Amino acid sequence: MTTPQPEPVIFGERPLTIESVVALSQRRARACLQNDDAYRARIARGAQFLDSLLDREGSIYGVTTGYGDSCVVSVPPHQVEALPRHLYTFHGCGLGRLLDEASTRAVLAARLQSLCQGVSGVRMELLERLQAFLDHDVLPLIPEEGSVGASGDLTPLSYVAATLSGEREVLYRGQRRSAAEVHAELGWTPLTLRPKEALALMNGTAVMTALACQAYGRADYLLRLATRITALNVVALAGNPEHFDERLFAAKPHPGQMQVAAWLRQDLAIDGPTPPLHRLQDRYSLRCAPHVLGVLADSLGLLRQFIETELNSANDNPLIDPDAGRVLHGGHFYGGHVAFAMDSLKNLIGNLADLLDRQFALLVDVRYNHGLPSNLSGAPAETAMINHGFKAVQIGASAWTAEALKNTLPASVFSRSTECHNQDKVSMGTIAARDALRSLELAEQVAAATLLAANQGVWLRQREEARSLPEPLAAMHEQLAADFPPVIEDRALEGELRLCLERIRAQHWRLYG
Numbered sequence: 279m280t281t282p283q284p285e286p287v288i289f290g291e292r293p294l295t296i297e298s299v300v301a302l303s304q305r306r307a308r309a310c311l312q313n314d315d316a317y318r319a320r321i322a323r324g325a326q327f328l329d330s331l332l333d334r335e336g337s338i339y340g341v342t343t344g345y346g347d348s349c350v351v352s353v354p355p356h357q358v359e360a361l362p363r364h365l366y367t368f369h370g371c372g373l374g375r376l377l378d379e380a381s382t383r384a385v386l387a388a389r390l391q392s393l394c395q396g397v398s399g400v401r402m403e404l405l406e407r408l409q410a411f412l413d414h415d416v417l418p419l420i421p422e423e424g425s426v427g428a429s430g431d432l433t434p435l436s437y438v439a440a441t442l443s444g445e446r447e448v449l450y451r452g453q454r455r456s457a458a459e460v461h462a463e464l465g466w467t468p469l470t471l472r473p474k475e476a477l478a479l480m481n482g483t484a485v486m487t488a489l490a491c492q493a494y495g496r497a498d499y500l501l502r503l504a505t506r507i508t509a510l511n512v513v514a515l516a517g518n519p520e521h522f523d524e525r526l527f528a529a530k531p532h533p534g535q536m537q538v539a540a541w542l543r544q545d546l547a548i549d550g551p552t553p554p555l556h557r558l559q560d561r562y563s564l565r566c567a568p569h570v571l572g573v574l575a576d577s578l579g580l581l582r583q584f585i586e587t588e589l590n591s592a593n594d595n596p597l598i599d600p601d602a603g604r605v606l607h608g609g610h611f612y613g614g615h616v617a618f619a620m621d622s623l624k625n626l627i628g629n630l631a632d633l634l635d636r637q638f639a640l641l642v643d644v645r646y647n648h649g650l651p652s653n654l655s656g657a658p659a660e661t662a663m664i665n666h667g668f669k670a671v672q673i674g675a676s677a678w679t680a681e682a683l684k685n686t687l688p689a690s691v692f693s694r695s696t697e698c699h700n701q702d703k704v705s706m707g708t709i710a711a712r713d714a715l716r717s718l719e720l721a722e723q724v725a726a727a728t729l730l731a732a733n734q735g736v737w738l739r740q741r742e743e744a745r746s747l748p749e750p751l752a753a754m755h756e757q758l759a760a761d762f763p764p765v766i767e768d769r770a771l772e773g774e775l776r777l778c779l780e781r782i783r784a785q786h787w788r789l790y791g
Contacts, residue, residue, distance in 0.1 A: 327600035362476030369436035372421030384488035430611035444468025509545035514735025534575025613707030
């Protein structure tokens with residue numbers, strides 16, 4: 279049996295989705311270029327127009343001038359060809375950890391899609407080589423720190439420009455190699471970047487946009503998982519499912535909030551009489567879960583709009599309009615929309631983590647868990663006094679939540695004046711996107727811990743009351759039991775938490791269609 283080939287993602291005039299970038303980043307799709315004659319001719323016209331301006335010795339920022347504050351410095355014709363290499367060379371100063379493989383693929387995809395808009399003045403050969411990097415999984419080693427988010431992601435994207443030119447290092451087939459060696463092995467000639475091409479590669483928002491696409495995909499899944507965990511906790515804590523009544527939410531009809539309540543109703547559909555309630559009104563972390571998670575659900579549409587508009591934009595400077603014979607100088611490298619989206623997402627994800635942490639706190643406390651054992655321990659009476667169940671896991675979840683909440687401080691308000699005050703107001707979009715991914719990492723840890731605790735709580739409740747679970751929760755409980763048996767005698771849970779995290783990040787459980 280032949281393995282089906284993944285659907286290609288076509289780079290060109292058609293817009294890409296966040297999901298397309300995520301699929302490419304995870305090697306679930308192949309990258310292809312639009313290849314019709316009209317499109318190729320359109321791309322070629324931009325590069326040809328630039329060449330004609332150079333023949334006339336026209337003044338073009340970053341082509342016949344220096345960069346940034348040095349835009350007033352003229353570059354003589356005999357030095358124009360050398361300027362692109364100088365640009366990516368002096369920006370080779372990134373620090374911090376390297377972007378992981380998935381993030382690097384997403385960066386290549388985001389930069390390629392921007393240049394495919396046809397107004398950046400680059401050759402078709404450059405687009406083809408970027409596509410080949412994706413297709414052959416040649417991944418520039420990109421340090422994640424050093425961008426202020428305008429003039430775009432200059433320093434991290436310099437590593438893309440340099441490796442296309444056969445310099446610096448790449449990851450290829452799991453090994454760290456020189457870009458020159460990999461070019462030779464693949465039979466490629468490294469590119470000699472033409473005037474404007476290094477600037478077009480570097481002077482844009484590809485890194486922040488790529489990370490934002492990844493963050494969005496993780497946040498969307500985490501929203502659904504947090505809803506499922508809440509449903510399990512309503513069962514474990516003998517909560518009141520009537521808090522999610524459809525008529526109640528019709529009176530305050532935020533669409534995302536209504537959706538979360540509908541998912542909870544679907545999970546908690548109970549045949550026969552409602553189980554006995556311990557409280558008419560549950561504490562807020564259960565009762566108000568749709569109101570907390572609904573803000574994230576209602577915000578995802580706006581965040582998608584911001585991220586996908588950026589993804590499908592030309593965001594370098596200057597832009598080239600060969601048909602009108604114009605060079606347009608502007609500031610599209612400014613990542614303000616992505617910065618706002620990611621700063622907002624950090625807030626939303628921090629609140630999600632806090633909600634789950636509060637539910638976890640109820641589960642382990644005999645004052646609030648309505649008859650469950652202390653710390654959710656399943657130990658028999660004769661060893662109950664030496665067993666502590668989920669006590670330490672709850673401490674860990676509280677620590678991860680606190681860090682996620684600390685991380686909600688917006689990056690965009692920390693604009694700095696850089697580059698001799700040429701870049702005197704910058705977006706900080708890349709820092710915001712990196713922060714958002716860290717917040718998601720922490721919130722996923724909270725979710726893993728709370729999911730295992732919720733499943734233990736359901737097991738303990740079922741052991742005492744022998745009630746059948748609604749079908750969606752019964753299926754989830756059974757799936758979890760295969761990997762995470764009940765905690766009876768204390769055991770170290772790190773390995774199970776890490777496995778649960780792997781499941782979450784692989785979006786292992788199908789949730790709500």
